[in-house]
Each structure stands twice: as structure tokens, then as C-alpha cells.
Amino acid sequence: MHHQKLDSFPSDFLWGSASAAYQVEGAWDEDGKGESVWDKFVKIPGKTFKGTTGEVAVDHYHRYKEDVQLMAEQGLKAYRFSISWPRIIPDGNGEVNEAGIKFYEDLIDELLANEIEPVVTLYHWDLPQALQDEYLGWEGRQIINDFTRYCEIVFKRFKDKVKYWVTLNEQNVFISHGYLAASHPPNVKDPKRMLQANHHANLANAKAIKLFHELDIEGQIGPSFAYGPTYAFDADPKNQLAAENREEINANFWMDIYVYGRYPKVAWKYFEDNGIAPTIEVGDFDLLKEGKPDFLGLNYYQTATVKENRLDGVGAGKPNYTGEKGSTEESGMPGLYKEVSNPYVEYTNWDWAIDPSGLRIAMRRMTSRYDLPILITENGLGEYDRLEADGRIHDEYRINYIRDHIVAIQEAITDGVEVIGYCTWSYTDLLSWLNGYQKRYGFVYVDRDESNEKELKRYKKDSYFWYKKVIETNGQEL
Numbered sequence: 446m447h448h449q450k451l452d453s454f455p456s457d458f459l460w461g462s463a464s465a466a467y468q469v470e471g472a473w474d475e476d477g478k479g480e481s482v483w484d485k486f487v488k489i490p491g492k493t494f495k496g497t498t499g500e501v502a503v504d505h506y507h508r509y510k511e512d513v514q515l516m517a518e519q520g521l522k523a524y525r526f527s528i529s530w531p532r533i534i535p536d537g538n539g540e541v542n543e544a545g546i547k548f549y550e551d552l553i554d555e556l557l558a559n560e561i562e563p564v565v566t567l568y569h570w571d572l573p574q575a576l577q578d579e580y581l582g583w584e585g586r587q588i589i590n591d592f593t594r595y596c597e598i599v600f601k602r603f604k605d606k607v608k609y610w611v612t613l614n615e616q617n618v619f620i621s622h623g624y625l626a627a628s629h630p631p632n633v634k635d636p637k638r639m640l641q642a643n644h645h646a647n648l649a650n651a652k653a654i655k656l657f658h659e660l661d662i663e664g665q666i667g668p669s670f671a672y673g674p675t676y677a678f679d680a681d682p683k684n685q686l687a688a689e690n691r692e693e694i695n696a697n698f699w700m701d702i703y704v705y706g707r708y709p710k711v712a713w714k715y716f717e718d719n720g721i722a723p724t725i726e727v728g729d730f731d732l733l734k735e736g737k738p739d740f741l742g743l744n745y746y747q748t749a750t751v752k753e754n755r756l757d758g759v760g761a762g763k764p765n766y767t768g769e770k771g772s773t774e775e776s777g778m779p780g781l782y783k784e785v786s787n788p789y790v791e792y793t794n795w796d797w798a799i800d801p802s803g804l805r806i807a808m809r810r811m812t813s814r815y816d817l818p819i820l821i822t823e824n825g826l827g828e829y830d831r832l833e834a835d836g837r838i839h840d841e842y843r844i845n846y847i848r849d850h851i852v853a854i855q856e857a858i859t860d861g862v863e864v865i866g867y868c869t870w871s872y873t874d875l876l877s878w879l880n881g882y883q884k885r886y887g888f889v890y891v892d893r894d895e896s897n898e899k900e901l902k903r904y905k906k907d908s909y910f911w912y913k914k915v916i917e918t919n920g921q922e923l
């Protein structure tokens with residue numbers, strides 16, 4: 446669709462940026478915090494890039510005031526961060542740790558004092574290890590109540606200060622990496638266990654949303670989903686069908702349940718035929734229907750392009766976690782699809798497709814299927830950056846990436862999509878779970894690397910100044 450003129454961004458559009466507790470905070474065992482599954486997983490040799498951990502990360506726990514100051518100076522309107530469950534309840538379901546609450550209360554107050562809207566993610570992957578030990582975490586049904594109790598504590602403490610809430614961050618990523626690829630905790634490769642854990646995550650998500658609505662909190666809540674739309678490689682019907690397969694298994698299967706409280710038929714039949722469909726209990730679908738989100742959070746990085754993959758075709762290949770361009774192995778799901786490279790787009794050094802139109806397509810497809818407002822909770826470019834001798838970082842590649850994606854959002858708004866805001870990933874540089882510290886996303890450079898924490902000094906990148914202008918002009922000057 447070509448437009449004569451693009452609509453302006455709404456005047457209350459949230460120009461934001463994001464982070465996650467484990468990736469920025471550090472202070473992994475301070476002030477009564479319990480161990481999380483990530484604190485433990487990163488110690489398994491060979492699991493993370495060069496053995497990196499978030500034990501210190503970028504020390505946001507101690508430097509949050511300095512970080513918020515940088516946001517304030519830039520004019521940021523919203524900051525999305527996550528609360529670490531084991532900081533609030535160290536063993537997951539026992540005593541509340543007041544010191545943990547206080548850290549987030551101080552952070553929220555600091556943001557509000559600077560007119561920055563806090564967007565709180567309740568779960569960005571750092572499950573209390575104690576719950577993993579007690580009942581296998583997401584595999585135990587008890588997680589539904591324990592997660593809801595944790596949310597209730599946080600809702601009640603912060604309901605007068607926080608208006609935007611994200612339940613689970615990228616359930617599709619933490620579940621598939623955790624239970625199929627064994628590249629996240631709990632380090633399992635078992636599709637049946639994966640789908641059972643996933644079902645519980647769906648129920649926990651719905652129950653927390655239902656409770657939020659029952660508490661009559663003034664605000665909005667929804668999950669953040671990692672949606673990368675699928676393209677068929679060409680008009681060959683076999684490849685078109687492969688694209689349908691990927692959309693059904695990787696997108697509809699996850700988002701339909703959030704919005705409609707049901708699993709889509711084709712995905713469900715596929716899992717049943719393969720003997721891996723989850724066990725459902727009486728009342729599950731009622732709860733799932735009662736937990737309808739107010740908005741859908743969208744984490745968008747890239748699209749996928751696929752071709753037919755026969756039953757004896759290619760399976761899961763190793764992704765590129767090293768930043769060596771072109772090192773991604775061929776990957777697919779036998780009988781469904783295989784991923785191929787797209788000749789129409791450029792790729793990053795980590796082999797991620799750079800495709801702003803894909804963001805517009807994601808928003809359009811979500812609006813068409815779910816008709817809910819969208820909050821873009823993540824979008825950004827992970828790249829190598831160079832700190833110059835004069836303290837500057839010339840990241841024009843990041844500026845280009847974000848600019849093109851902002852234009853795509855404006856086009857989607859003009860198409861008729863309702864958008865609450867845009868949070869880039871990420872505010873400061875931070876730990877990439879599996880890619881160490883060299884894959885940088887921030888507006889603010891943090892001087893540390895895999896082997897040396899140095900002084901963790903902050904530097905403003907060129908993109909910092911550019912985004913400041915974007916915010917000032919409400920997206921008119923890109």
C-alpha cells in the first residue's frame with residue numbers, strides 16, 4: 446500500500462527503550478536476591494559465548510541513577526525494564542525480600558521524577574532456581590499459582606506508579622530454547638516436555654492478566670511476543686505451504702492462545718499426531734479465555750524466508766553466536782519448512798535479516814488476526830561498535846536501522862494499525878544471553894568486554910543524539 450502522505454505519530458506516543466534484569470543489573474547475589482536459573486546455567490561450560498555471565502553485567506543495580514540521568518537528558522518517554530522474580534521472592538514462593546522491592550521502587554521513582562513512563566516486564570527469563578529444583582519450574586503446574594502470587598505482590602506495590610505491564614517476555618523463545626534447543630535453562634531437549642511447560646506458561650500468563658483485571662488496576666497488560674513473519678522463498682506452492690507451516694507453528698500457535706484462549710487446529714493436530722500435545726486439565730481453556738491481554742507486545746528483529754523441507758530434510762542447525770558473518774548452519778523442521786537466505790535483504794554480522802518492511806508486515810498481520818493495540822517492546826540492531834579515542838561511537842548503521850524501522854511503524858500507523866509506543870533494544874549496551882558483550886545494541890556504550898569489566902564507563906553513541914532529536918520532534922525529524 447502506498448500512501449500520499451503518512452500520518453503523524455500520536456502526540457502521546459511512547460518513544461522508549463528497553464532492557465532486562467539479568468542483562469543489565471549484575472549484583473546477582475546482593476541484598477537478599479535468590480539464585481535464578483540463569484545464575485546457574487551460565488556456569489555450565491560451553492553454554493555462553495566465552496563463558497560470559499550477568500554477575501556484574503553493566504552494573505545497572507548500582508548505577509541506575511546515572512543511567513536514568515542519561516535517559517532524562519535524551520528526553521526518553523518510556524523505559525521498559527524487567528523485575529527479577531528472585532529479587533522479590535528469593536525462593537520463588539516464600540518470603541518477600543523488601544530490599545528487592547526497594548530497588549525497583551527507587552528505580553521507578555527515579556524514572557517518574559524524570560517524567561519517564563516505566564514499562565514493567567514481570568518475567569524476562571530469570572526464574573527462581575528454587576522453583577526449578579522444587580517442581581521443575583515451568584513443567585510443574587504449581588508455577589501457575591506461584592507466578593500469579595509473585596505478580597500480585599508486584600501489582601499491589603506498584604499499581605499507582607506503573608501503567609504498562611508486560612507479563613512474559615518472548616515465551617516462544619524461552620520455551621523453545623529451554624526445552625528444545627537446550628541453549629537456555631533448564632537445558633532440556635524434549636518436545637513433549639516443551640509443550641507441557643509451554644501450556645503452563647500460557648495458563649500462568651492468563652491467570653496473571655485475569656488477576657490484574659480483577660484488581661481493577663488503572664493500566665494495561667499484555668505479553669511480549671517475538672514475532673518474525675515468514676516469507677515463502679518464491680511462488681512455488683510447495684514453498685508457500687512451507688511458509689504457512691512456519692506461521693502456524695511459530696506464530697499462530699502462540700498468539701492465538703493469548704488472545705482467543707485456543708490452540709489453532711493445524712498446529713494442534715500436528716503435535717497430537719507426533720504424540721507431543723500437552724495434557725490439558727478441566728477448566729484450562731476457560732482460564733485461558735478469561736486472561737485476554739489489553740495489548741500485544743511485539744519484539745521484532747527479523748523475518749524468516751523458507752522453502753519446502755521433506756520429512757527426511759534438514760533439522761535444527763547451530764545459530765551464529767560468534768558474530769562471524771555467514772556461520773549460521775542450515776536449519777529447519779523436517780516435514781514443515783527450512784530456512785533459506787533472502788536475496789532481497791542485507792544481513793548483520795550475526796546473520797540476522799535487516800528488514801524494516803517485515804516490521805510493518807508483522808504489525809499488519811497481528812492487527813488483522815487479533816485486532817489489539819500493539820506496543821513494540823523491542824527492536825534494534827546488535828552490532829560491533831568502536832569506541833574512538835575521543836570517546837565517540839559512530840554507529841550510523843544503527844541510526845539507519847532504527848530510522849528505517851520507525852518509518853515502517855509510521856507506514857503501519859497510516860495503514861490503520863494502533864500503536865502505543867516503540868521501545869528500542871536496548872538502552873545501554875548489555876549482556877546478550879548467548880553472544881557475550883561484543884554484540885551491542887545500546888544508545889549508550891558501556892566500556893567492558895568479555896574478559897575485562899574495566900570501569901564500566903558510559904559513553905553516548907551517535908545514535909543517542911539522533912534518537913534525542915526523533916523524540917523532540919515526535920518522529921518528524923528522522
Ligand code: BG6
Binds near residue numbers: 614870878
Ligand atoms: C530478545 C530478548 O530475544 O532479543 C532480549 O528479549 C535479547 O533479551 C534480544 O537480548 C536480542 O537477542 P540477542 O541474542 O542478540 O541478545
